[in-house]
Amino acid sequence: MVYTSEHPPFAVTVDIVVLTVRHDQLSVLVVRRGSPPFEGRLALPGGFVHVDESLDAAARRELEEETGVGLEAAHLEQLASYGEPDRDPRMRTVSVAWLAVLPDLPEPTAGSDASDAVWMPVADLGSRRRLAFDHFEILTDGVERARSKLEYSALGTAYCGPEFTVAELRHVYEVVWGVTLDAGNFHRKVTGMPGFVEPTGAQTTRGGGRPAALYRAGTAELLHPALLRESLR
Amino acid sequence: MVYTSEHPPFAVTVDIVVLTVRHDQLSVLVVRRGSPPFEGRLALPGGFVHVDESLDAAARRELEEETGVGLEAAHLEQLASYGEPDRDPRMRTVSVAWLAVLPDLPEPTAGSDASDAVWMPVADLGSRRRLAFDHFEILTDGVERARSKLEYSALGTAYCGPEFTVAELRHVYEVVWGVTLDAGNFHRKVTGMPGFVEPTGAQTTRGGGRPAALYRAGTAELLHPALLRESLR
């Protein structure tokens, strides 16, 4: 294949918006850049796609390499691609961005090799544009996607561990949306929605108070009727 | 910039799923390929992104060049990117796919230069996989996006001309979803939804029967509450 001005070569990268709920805050995994451009600035984890590697495989590999975070059981979906001609000063680049949602990990990113990766509350990145490239725009799009998908999909369970209480799931909604939800109504909707959550039969008292039933994620992908963001108080 | 096995060069293309409602069918604009690979097969319009050209500009340019269809006032949104290593036998390619929605044009694609472009009912492409590359997958994703966005966005008006009746808009919903809707309930929801449609004050009898009020698209992007696909009968 000959690259010409009409068929020019591009660099193709992946960037991943990894979200979790941590210390009552919606948080994103960021890395500190060790080389130009934007040296020393924060960036989303990501990197170049290899030859003979699919785009989602590249996202998983880069995340693991850069942060030590594995996505085995996690939710991963494509977000969008970003390709403004000037987005990378070095060369013409198209980045395929991904959204990943993880439970709050017991051992954050510690123990991993290359890792300068840290969890950063999304709110702390809101005003100051501390992110390299167009990563602030990618982050904004990822957060908006994550917020809206809570309404009509079962994505909320991806923030929870394999077993969780209804209150823990409600906490995810409250943090991601930044609202307070009615505990009783939320409980009814979630448990009454077929396929959203399934009782494990076990209970826990880890939240304090009366023991709560434990659930695992159900098989439903889409929720109907949706849990609307309006149900706040 | 040096391209290595870790930073390999890619070809980046755009492909556009252009939808309209035509002769009571959801239809997509396709072109007949004039050269290998997949010579003689149908394909979505698209092509290589130029240097110093943004991705959406490339989509508009390729569509105009290949089909003579301009997207000035039309709806255009990014769909997703497709980059399986074997998707193009010639080279490693990533395609950024776009979804466009147009009114049924009076002069289809006639009069345009290079144009082997035709409107094809989506249903006719369903069983036989007559499309080149992974374009059937892209089409499927585009149609699904178009269908689901009718529920919660004002995308339906993009299928209509600058002025339309409620019945014409309802026809769009019925064709895209493949259902029959209750005319009375639809009328109430559409006209009562703030920002969805605005009366022009004029009327038309082009549908036969009692004259219908004409509307233009409103400013709202999102509809609340959503028009659910369940409202069929």
Place this chain on the structure above:
DNA sequence: ACAAAAGTGTTATTATTACACCCATGA
């Protein structure tokens, strides 16, 4: 007058919201 399509009324059903209240545990 009649067919056809536009648009309004009416009602049953279902979903949402607010909030009261009881339940089961740890301290």
Place this chain on the structure above:
DNA sequence: TCATGGGTGTAATAATAACACTTTTGT
């Protein structure tokens, strides 16, 4: 026994769905 959260009851309100009915044109 008290504080803390889990979970259920209940009633007002709003949205949806079904369908009858009136309106206004062309033929």
